[in-house]
Amino acid sequence: xxxxxxxxxxxxxLLGNEAIVRGALEAGVGFASTYPGTPASEIGDTFAxxxxxxxxxxxxxxxxxxxxxxxxxxxxxxxxxxxAFKSFGLNVASDSLFPLAYVGVKxxxxxxxxxxxxxxxxxxxxxxxxxxxxxxxxxMLEPSDAQECKDFTKIAFEISEKFEIPVLIRLSTRVSHExxxxxxxxxxxxxxxxxxxxxIKWKDFPPEIINTHxxxxxxxxxxxxxxxxxxxxLLQAKGNKGIITSGVSYGYVLEALEDLGIELPVLKLxxxxxxxxxxxxxxxxxxESVLVVEELEPYLEESVCKLAGRINPDLKILGKNLLPIxxxxxxxAVLQAVSKLAKKKPKFDFSSHRKKYxxxxxxxxxxxxxxxxxxxxxxxxxxxxEPKAVFAGDIGxxxxxxxxxxxxxxxxxxxxxxxxxxxxISKVTxxxxxxxxxxxxxxxxxxxxxxxxxxxxxxxxxIILDNRTTAMTGHQPHPGVxxxxxxxxxxxxxLLDLVKACGVENVKIxxxxxxxxxxxxxKEFLASGKLxxxxxxxxxxxxxxxxxxxxxxxxxxxxxxxEKLSKECRQKLLSFGCPAIVEEDGIIFIxxxxxxxxxxxxxxxxxxxxxxx
Amino acid sequence: xxxxxxxxxxxxxxxxxxxxxxxNVVIAGIGGxxxxxxxxxxxxxxxxxxYDVKTxxxxxxxxxxxxxxxxxxxxxxxxxxxxxxxxANLIIGLEPLEAVRACYYGSKExxxxxxxxxxxxxxxxxxxxxxxxxxxxxxxxxxxxxxxxVFAVNASEAVKKLTGSFVASNIYLLGFCSAKKLIPIEKxxxxxxxxxxxxxxLFDLNKKVFEEGEKEGLYGKG
Numbered sequence: 105x106x107x108x109x110x111x112x113x114x115x116x117x118l119l120g121n122e123a124i125v126r127g128a129l130e131a132g133v134g135f136a137s138t139y140p141g142t143p144a145s146e147i148g149d150t151f152a153x154x155x156x157x158x159x160x161x162x163x164x165x166x167x168x169x170x171x172x173x174x175x176x177x178x179x180x181x182x183x184x185x186x187x188a189f190k191s192f193g194l195n196v197a198s199d200s201l202f203p204l205a206y207v208g209v210k211x212x213x214x215x216x217x218x219x220x221x222x223x224x225x226x227x228x229x230x231x232x233x234x235x236x237x238x239x240x241x242x243x244m245l246e247p248s249d250a251q252e253c254k255d256f257t258k259i260a261f262e263i264s265e266k267f268e269i270p271v272l273i274r275l276s277t278r279v280s281h282e283x284x285x286x287x288x289x290x291x292x293x294x295x296x297x298x299x300x301x302x303x304i305k306w307k308d309f310p311p312e313i314i315n316t317h318x319x320x321x322x323x324x325x326x327x328x329x330x331x332x333x334x335x336x337x338l339l340q341a342k343g344n345k346g347i348i349t350s351g352v353s354y355g356y357v358l359e360a361l362e363d364l365g366i367e368l369p370v371l372k373l374x375x376x377x378x379x380x381x382x383x384x385x386x387x388x389x390x391x392e393s394v395l396v397v398e399e400l401e402p403y404l405e406e407s408v409c410k411l412a413g414r415i416n417p418d419l420k421i422l423g424k425n426l427l428p429i430x431x432x433x434x435x436x437a438v439l440q441a442v443s444k445l446a447k448k449k450p451k452f453d454f455s456s457h458r459k460k461y462x463x464x465x466x467x468x469x470x471x472x473x474x475x476x477x478x479x480x481x482x483x484x485x486x487x488x489x490e491p492k493a494v495f496a497g498d499i500g501x502x503x504x505x506x507x508x509x510x511x512x513x514x515x516x517x518x519x520x521x522x523x524x525x526x527x528x529i530s531k532v533t534x535x536x537x538x539x540x541x542x543x544x545x546x547x548x549x550x551x552x553x554x555x556x557x558x559x560x561x562x563x564x565x566x567i568i569l570d571n572r573t574t575a576m577t578g579h580q581p582h583p584g585v586x587x588x589x590x591x592x593x594x595x596x597x598x599l600l601d602l603v604k605a606c607g608v609e610n611v612k613i614x615x616x617x618x619x620x621x622x623x624x625x626x627k628e629f630l631a632s633g634k635l636x637x638x639x640x641x642x643x644x645x646x647x648x649x650x651x652x653x654x655x656x657x658x659x660x661x662x663x664x665x666x667e668k669l670s671k672e673c674r675q676k677l678l679s680f681g682c683p684a685i686v687e688e689d690g691i692i693f694i695x696x697x698x699x700x701x702x703x704x705x706x707x708x709x710x711x712x713x714x715x716x717x
Numbered sequence: 718x719x720x721x722x723x724x725x726x727x728x729x730x731x732x733x734x735x736x737x738x739x740x741n742v743v744i745a746g747i748g749g750x751x752x753x754x755x756x757x758x759x760x761x762x763x764x765x766x767x768y769d770v771k772t773x774x775x776x777x778x779x780x781x782x783x784x785x786x787x788x789x790x791x792x793x794x795x796x797x798x799x800x801x802x803x804x805a806n807l808i809i810g811l812e813p814l815e816a817v818r819a820c821y822y823g824s825k826e827x828x829x830x831x832x833x834x835x836x837x838x839x840x841x842x843x844x845x846x847x848x849x850x851x852x853x854x855x856x857x858x859x860x861x862x863x864x865x866x867v868f869a870v871n872a873s874e875a876v877k878k879l880t881g882s883f884v885a886s887n888i889y890l891l892g893f894c895s896a897k898k899l900i901p902i903e904k905x906x907x908x909x910x911x912x913x914x915x916x917x918x919l920f921d922l923n924k925k926v927f928e929e930g931e932k933e934g935l936y937g938k939g
Contacts, residue, residue: 117764224775249771249798282798283760283772355797362796435801452803452826461821464859467814467848469840471748471783504781509845576781678844683782687844697883 121146127257132294135178137171140577141190142225143280144218164589167548168193179213182298188216191231208268212261218275221432232400237377244272244377248354250284332380341367344392356438396423399433470507475684476645476700478616483512485622493536498522500542520549526564537564544574544582558607571644610636661699668712739792745819746811751887756787762910763791773798820863829864836873885926892930
C-alpha cells in the first residue's frame, strides 16, 4: 500500500480513501487525525502507514470531537491539517465544528466525512451530511470518483487557507470504497511545526460574533463565485431536457446516457455548499425539464426548485418522484429515470429480470462474530445468568449479537449510548439492565455516561467488552493498549483504575472464556442492586490467531464425539452460534478450518467436546 | 447495457491487441474468503495492461462472515465502479450460495459465465432458521438461468490438498479462469498483479496455486 500512496508514477490505482490521503500529501499536510469508522477508516489507516516515514503528525484520537479540535489546533498554529470520520463522527464533532467556522483557521484545514447510504456498515441511520454544510456555514466539496478525491482535497486546502475557513469534503461508501486510476501530482514537503501567534480575531465573543456571522455569509458568497465553475462540470448537448447531479450519481448518469445511446446536457456539481447559483440558473434557463439525480435526500432538488422559480417558473423538475429517497442510488434506478426523461426505452428489461431473481429463495447470511470471538462467550454467559434482563447495545463488532441465535441486544443507538439508555431504563423500571460497551467505545463516549450513573445513583450493570483493540474498523489501537497510531509505545490508560476513579465499587476483570465465572459474576453484581462494572477482558481472536501463527504456535482445535452428544447439548451448541459449529444434513460437527481453539464450546458441552487428537 | 460492443469473453484472449469497450467481473463470497484481494489482483492486472479500471467493494460490518460482493470493471473508459444488473461478463463465486445471491448481475443476453467453488459454507440461517440450502446441481441450474455457462470447480479442496488450508482458493479460481480464457488479460499481467497485491513471501505459493488452477482449466473435466 505504502508504495502506491507514495508512488512517483504518473498514474496509480488508488482507493477513494487513499486518494484523499494522496491529495493531502500533495497539499503538504502536516497533521492528520481521525477516529476510525467505516466507510472512512482507510483514510486514517493510510496515514498510519506512511506518517512516520514522512514525519507527519498522525493520531487516532479518542473520539471525533477531540480529533477535530486537535486538527483545528494544528491549523491555528499554521500547520495544514486533515481530520476524517464517518457520518456519525461528524455528529460527535459538530459541537466544535460550528464555532470553528466563526473562529476560522490560519493554515488550511480539511474535514472529511463519509456517509454510508444503505447502511452497509452502520446500524443507526442513513445520514445525509450535506445539510451540515449549510447549518455550519462551511464550504463542502463532493468528489465523484477516486481521481476527484485527490484533486478536490488539494482544492479544499487551497480554499481553506485562502478564506481562513475549514472546508468539508463529503464522500459516500461507493466513493470511499471505489478503486480507480488516479493521475498523480508531486508530494509536497509539508510544514510539520508551526507557531501559535496570538490574534484578537480568534477570540470571537458577543457582540462581535454577530458581525462574524455576517462576514461568514459574504465569505461563502465569494467562495461560490470563485470556485463554483472550477468545481463544476458541464456536458453540453442539444435539447431542452437536462440533468443536474453530484457525487457518486454522476458516474451512473454517464452510464445511463451511454446505455441509452443519447446525449443530454448534464451539469455536475462539485461544490455542494455554497451552491454556484449563477451556474445552475444559466443551465436551467433554457430547459423545458430537468432531472435531479442525487443520493438520499432532495438537497439539490430543493435549491433547483428555488432557482427555477426565479429564472424559469415553467420548468418541469423531476427528481425524487422518479428516484429513491432511501437506500443508496443504483444505476438501474438512474437508467430508468433518464429513460423516462428522454422518452427512450432501455434495451434491457430490468423489471422482468428482477422478478425472475426474486422468485429464488436464498438462505440469509447474516454477518457474524468470528469463531472464538470473546464477545459471543460474554453474551452467552449473560443470557444464562439473566435471560430476562434488558440488554442495551452499543457500537462495535458486538452489534452482531443482535442476529440469531444469540439475539442478545435489545437496541443499538450511538457510541456510548448503551450506558445512558440503561440508566434511564433502570430509573423508571424495576427491571435488571445490562449495558454492553466495547473498550474503544467506552474511551470514546462511555466515561461521562458512567460518571452520570455514579452521580445519579444507577443500579445497572455495565459489561465493558475489552478485546484490546478497535476491532470492527480494522484493529486500530486505542488509549488502553499502550500503542498509538504511529506504532509508538504510550502509557496505557487502565480501565480498572478509570472505573474505580469514577466511584464504582463493584468492579471486576473477568475472562469471557471462563463462562462459569462470567455467569456467576453477572448474577452476583445484578443481585447487589448497585452500579457495577465487569471488564470482560480477552484479546480479539483474530489478533491472537495472527500472532500465534507468526510465532509458529500450534492452535489446538476441538472436535465433537458424536456418540456422547445429548439432545440437550446439541441444542446448547446451536444456540451458541459459533460459525465453526456446523450442522450439515442433520449431523453436527466442528469445522476444523474455522475452529480457532477457544475451547468455550467444550465448557458448554464438556461431555462431548474435546481437543482434537 | 454494453453487450453489443463487448467481445465474447471466450474469444477475447485470442484477439490480442484489440481493445474492448468494457469487461465486468463480479466476485461473490463471504467476508474473509478473499473477494477484495481477488478484486485488487484483477484490477492491478487490468491497470498494468493499460485499461481504465474501477472496482467497488464493501468493508466493515459486512466483512464478518457476511455476503461481500465485489465489482471489477475495466476497458477503454469506465464511468462507474458498480456493475449494472445483467451486465456482468464473469461472475466468480467463492461460495456457491453467494454466486446465487449475486446472479442478477448476470444474464443470458450478456452471455455471463459463472465460475464457482463447489465448497458450500452453510449460513447459520440454515441451521438455526431452517432456511434451505439447495444442492449443487440445483444451484448450477439456478445460475444457468442467468448466464451462458457454469463451471463448478473443486477449488477449495484442491487448494487444501496443496497448501493445507482453503485460503488461496480465490487464486486457484483465477488460474482456472485465466487458462479457460474467461478474462481478457494475459497471464503475465495477472501474475504481475498478484506480485503487486499479495504479500511478497506468499507470492511463490500463490503462483503455484494459480498454476494448479490453470491445469484444472486446461485439463480438468469442467
